[in-house]
Amino acid sequence: xxxxxxxxxxxxxxxxxxxxxxxxxxxxxxxxxxxxxxxxxxxxxxxxxxxxxxxxxxxxxxxxxxxxxxxxxxxxxxxxxxxxxxxxxxx
Numbered sequence: 001x002x003x004x005x006x007x008x009x010x011x012x013x014x015x016x017x018x019x020x021x022x023x024x025x026x027x028x029x030x031x032x033x034x035x036x037x038x039x040x041x042x043x044x045x046x047x048x049x050x051x052x053x054x055x056x057x058x059x060x061x062x063x064x065x066x067x068x069x070x071x072x073x074x075x076x077x078x079x080x081x082x083x084x085x086x087x088x089x090x091x
Contacts, residue, residue: 003050009067010066014065014066015065016061016067017060017061018062018073019060019062022055022057024053024055024077025054026049026053026054027051028051029045032052032054032074035050035076040078044078045077045078046078054078055074055077055086056073056075058071058072059073
């Protein structure tokens, strides 16, 4: 859906200032197939107790930065080449 009244984004790079709240959950893989499908080649989800680790984050960027907005992120915690990484996926 397009919003013709929205102003265009300012040119990058952007400076973002705000808050980030993150929680990590163990989730049965079958409940989040779209997140698992988005894991890149060469990565594998971190498994714990029969589930995978998923991080949920809420970001609130305030007027002190270039842009002010809120977003919700879902991330599968993956392990490429023996190191922990987070792959952010917004389904």
